[in-house]
Amino acid sequence: MKNRISILLLISLFVCAFCYAQSDTNDGYQPSVTNQPGKEFPQVNTEGQVRAQILAPDATDVRLDIGGTKYEMTKDENGMWTGESRPQDEGFHYYQLNVDGASVPDPSTKYYYGAGRWGSGIEIPADDKEIYALKNVPHGLVSEKIYFSEITQAWRRCFVYTPPEYLTEMNKRYPVLYLQHGSFEDETGWASQGHANLILDNLIADKKAVPMLIVMDNGYAYTPEELAKSQAEARPESAFEDVMMTEIIPMIDAEFRTKANRTERAIAGLSMGANQTMRIAMNNLDAFASYGGFSGTSNYPSSDAIDTATFLNGVFKDGASVDKKMDVFFLSMGTKESDPFPGSIGAFKDMLHKQKIEFTYYESPKTAHEWLTWRRSLHQYVQLLFKN
Amino acid sequence: MKNRISILLLISLFVCAFCYAQSDTNDGYQPSVTNQPGKEFPQVNTEGQVRAQILAPDATDVRLDIGGTKYEMTKDENGMWTGESRPQDEGFHYYQLNVDGASVPDPSTKYYYGAGRWGSGIEIPADDKEIYALKNVPHGLVSEKIYFSEITQAWRRCFVYTPPEYLTEMNKRYPVLYLQHGSFEDETGWASQGHANLILDNLIADKKAVPMLIVMDNGYAYTPEELAKSQAEARPESAFEDVMMTEIIPMIDAEFRTKANRTERAIAGLSMGANQTMRIAMNNLDAFASYGGFSGTSNYPSSDAIDTATFLNGVFKDGASVDKKMDVFFLSMGTKESDPFPGSIGAFKDMLHKQKIEFTYYESPKTAHEWLTWRRSLHQYVQLLFKN
Numbered sequence: 137m138k139n140r141i142s143i144l145l146l147i148s149l150f151v152c153a154f155c156y157a158q159s160d161t162n163d164g165y166q167p168s169v170t171n172q173p174g175k176e177f178p179q180v181n182t183e184g185q186v187r188a189q190i191l192a193p194d195a196t197d198v199r200l201d202i203g204g205t206k207y208e209m210t211k212d213e214n215g216m217w218t219g220e221s222r223p224q225d226e227g228f229h230y231y232q233l234n235v236d237g238a239s240v241p242d243p244s245t246k247y248y249y250g251a252g253r254w255g256s257g258i259e260i261p262a263d264d265k266e267i268y269a270l271k272n273v274p275h276g277l278v279s280e281k282i283y284f285s286e287i288t289q290a291w292r293r294c295f296v297y298t299p300p301e302y303l304t305e306m307n308k309r310y311p312v313l314y315l316q317h318g319s320f321e322d323e324t325g326w327a328s329q330g331h332a333n334l335i336l337d338n339l340i341a342d343k344k345a346v347p348m349l350i351v352m353d354n355g356y357a358y359t360p361e362e363l364a365k366s367q368a369e370a371r372p373e374s375a376f377e378d379v380m381m382t383e384i385i386p387m388i389d390a391e392f393r394t395k396a397n398r399t400e401r402a403i404a405g406l407s408m409g410a411n412q413t414m415r416i417a418m419n420n421l422d423a424f425a426s427y428g429g430f431s432g433t434s435n436y437p438s439s440d441a442i443d444t445a446t447f448l449n450g451v452f453k454d455g456a457s458v459d460k461k462m463d464v465f466f467l468s469m470g471t472k473e474s475d476p477f478p479g480s481i482g483a484f485k486d487m488l489h490k491q492k493i494e495f496t497y498y499e500s501p502k503t504a505h506e507w508l509t510w511r512r513s514l515h516q517y518v519q520l521l522f523k524n
Numbered sequence: 525m526k527n528r529i530s531i532l533l534l535i536s537l538f539v540c541a542f543c544y545a546q547s548d549t550n551d552g553y554q555p556s557v558t559n560q561p562g563k564e565f566p567q568v569n570t571e572g573q574v575r576a577q578i579l580a581p582d583a584t585d586v587r588l589d590i591g592g593t594k595y596e597m598t599k600d601e602n603g604m605w606t607g608e609s610r611p612q613d614e615g616f617h618y619y620q621l622n623v624d625g626a627s628v629p630d631p632s633t634k635y636y637y638g639a640g641r642w643g644s645g646i647e648i649p650a651d652d653k654e655i656y657a658l659k660n661v662p663h664g665l666v667s668e669k670i671y672f673s674e675i676t677q678a679w680r681r682c683f684v685y686t687p688p689e690y691l692t693e694m695n696k697r698y699p700v701l702y703l704q705h706g707s708f709e710d711e712t713g714w715a716s717q718g719h720a721n722l723i724l725d726n727l728i729a730d731k732k733a734v735p736m737l738i739v740m741d742n743g744y745a746y747t748p749e750e751l752a753k754s755q756a757e758a759r760p761e762s763a764f765e766d767v768m769m770t771e772i773i774p775m776i777d778a779e780f781r782t783k784a785n786r787t788e789r790a791i792a793g794l795s796m797g798a799n800q801t802m803r804i805a806m807n808n809l810d811a812f813a814s815y816g817g818f819s820g821t822s823n824y825p826s827s828d829a830i831d832t833a834t835f836l837n838g839v840f841k842d843g844a845s846v847d848k849k850m851d852v853f854f855l856s857m858g859t860k861e862s863d864p865f866p867g868s869i870g871a872f873k874d875m876l877h878k879q880k881i882e883f884t885y886y887e888s889p890k891t892a893h894e895w896l897t898w899r900r901s902l903h904q905y906v907q908l909l910f911k912n
Contacts, residue, residue, distance in 0.1 A: 174640075190626055192623070192625050192626035193625040194625035195583075195623070195624040195625060196582065232631075233628075235580070235623045236580055236581075236582040236624050237579070237580050237581040237583060238579060238583060238586075238623045240626075240628040240631050241629050241635075246642055247642055252562075253560060254560050254634055275669075277684075278668045279665040280666045284660060304778075304779065306694065390692075391691045391692065392691065
């Protein structure tokens with residue numbers, strides 16, 4: 137309400153953003169799609185360089201910090217600091233600003249949970265950005281579900297994607313994909329920077345994926361007893377498998393119209409989540425018929441040849457049995473991923489070949505251990521699911 | 525995945541936060557409930573003072589800025605700056621830090637949209653915080669719904685609260701409350717800092733409110749033609765009423781199990797949203813039978829006596845007709861609100877009295893034009909709804 141000048145200002149901000157989005161001035165730099173409404177910085181050019189700006193009239197040293205690489209910024213006569221990064225990979229990156237030694241979020245971007253904090257993100261447009269673009273197709277819902285875990289004695293939360301037709305096809309039941317984030321991330325990642333909902337909306341509209349639910353929960357779960365261990369700097373044992381199998385899945389099957397059987401239930405994850413969900417899938421082959429591991433496998437971080445007699449309780453020893461049970465076994469990584477991922481995923485693939493277990497392998501071109509790899513991996517993986 | 529040390533560190537952060545939340549050291553200061561996981565600052569004491577901290581070893585001037593009032597912070601030998609505010613009102617406040625002239629979010633809090641930006645928030649525990657606390661009761665969903673507006677030619681988004689029983693009572697239909705944010709806020713506010721979902725979960729569990737849907741949309745809506753005017757610094761006319769009546773309500777009635785009639789449809793808003801929704805309700809008495817105005821009325825900012833012949837197209841001239849049509853007419857404000865709110869809301873109440881229109885008036889004790897006023901107002905208002 138406040139006053140008319142303020143409202144005009146706000147509207148001008150929106151219009152301003154609109155103009156910048158339409159124009160191609162500023163040396164080819166365009167505002168990032170992750171910017172807050174009305175913010176013209178940070179910007180990105182066609183080379184993938186990031187240009188950030190912050191007003192800090194009394195500061196003596198301001199830097200743009202993308203993934204730990206710091207770029208100097210320079211101050212103009214109005215106290216506005218501007219700086220550019222080297223070209224970045226296509227896709228989404230976490231970043232921050234450093235103002236006289238203080239590491240802070242860029243006040244101009246929206247915020248994302250990753251790298252262990254809520255902070256800034258920047259998006260370098262990718263050649264194939266259409267796969268996760270907001271398009272004129274029917275859109276599903278992303279619903280926040282709060283629940284109390286008896287196992288962890290704590291409140292937890294998951295997000296549930298339901299496909300566009302879910303609300304109106306009242307008598308239809310749907311298969312479910314359980315989809316997990318990586319380390320230092322949380323249950324918000326897949327439907328925010330991951331665009332899982334938009335990827336599915338687009339594929340369902342194109343009839344390339346069947347309508348399915350996606351359940352995105354938090355991979356950190358400890359009993360109070362195990363959590364106490366970490367105070368003594370011992371590694372507490374995760375209770376996530378127990379939470380998934382005895383709390384999350386029964387809850388989802390009770391509250392949503394699911395097809396509650398193994399051939400209509402898939403699981404996947406990225407990085408830490410790929411490791412976790414492989415263990416869960418292999419320990420519970422009666423519950424899942426499809427697995428997707430994006431940039432991760434349970435032999436991480438080892439690159440050694442896998443001993444099937446001992447690895448994951450020997451589940452892969454009888455390769456024919458695993459091969460028969462799994463409808464989809466999917467692995468992926470980015471071509472630019474660094475150690476130990478190529479080695480450990482490579483060793484896992486070697487084991488699958490040796491055990492004659494059929495799998496699909498996808499490599500995301502020119503991406504590292506980051507979200508564009510995982511968006512593309514999800515886009516590939518869900519097209520294979522629930523088609524038998 | 526990364527490495528075990530990192531995971532231990534992350535777990536330690538969670539445990540650390542848990543310890544602080546349980547202890548009562550630090551001069552009675554406790555971490556704010558709005559903090560990011562594992563962050564022990566900012567903290568709040570029983571006097572409502574805020575203590576913030578930020579590492580900024582090379583900075584020369586760092587301040588804590590709550591609602592425009594700046595508090596000096598002091599640096600210790602490690603470059604850690606700490607500062608305290610004067611006692612704040614109970615409830616939720618937007619704030620920021622100033623580092624050598626740069627206004628930035630506190631990197632230790634979660635982020636909220638308000639005051640025209642995504643930024644930090646702090647929560648001063650209120651005596652009646654139980655009304656919006658996360659309790660062991662059944663919880664509804666908050667669902668993100670993306671849709672394209674033909675009127676604004678833009679993508680829009682609303683959040684829809686569905687009560688706990690909505691997923692399983694498949695043949696039941698529900699009344700709907702349309703609930704709007706204030707100026708410089710957006711569709712995220714009510715289910716984030718507003719805790720509308722928890723307020724309803726608690727009231728429904730206590731059988732003090734009937735199960736209902738709440739639809740929270742964005743009050744900024746302009747046709748492309750009107751938006752172009754703001755480039756010329758003219759005030760564009762809002763298309764929000766048109767969007768609400770011809771796009772949002774038909775969409776919700778088509779996709780959710782609603783009772784689609786006026787007595788089962790209510791509308792309310794805070795500040796700018798109170799102003800907007802009063803106009804919408806009064807222009808569409810065939811569509812709504814209940815109205816709630818929290819800290820706002822459509823005669824804003826005037827404190828003059830209302831001329832019912834001209835105000836809102838003369839709708840209040842026939843007071844008996846309005847009184848008969850409205851099941852609930854609810855107004856509220858905080859006892860500490862500043863001009864022009866007491867005057868304009870007072871003039872509006874005077875008019876209702878004069879026209880013999882029955883209404884409920886609520887005053888939130890010791891709060892200003894802020895979210896605790898609006899949480900309490902919602903808590904009062906929804907208990908009156910849909911009970912005829």
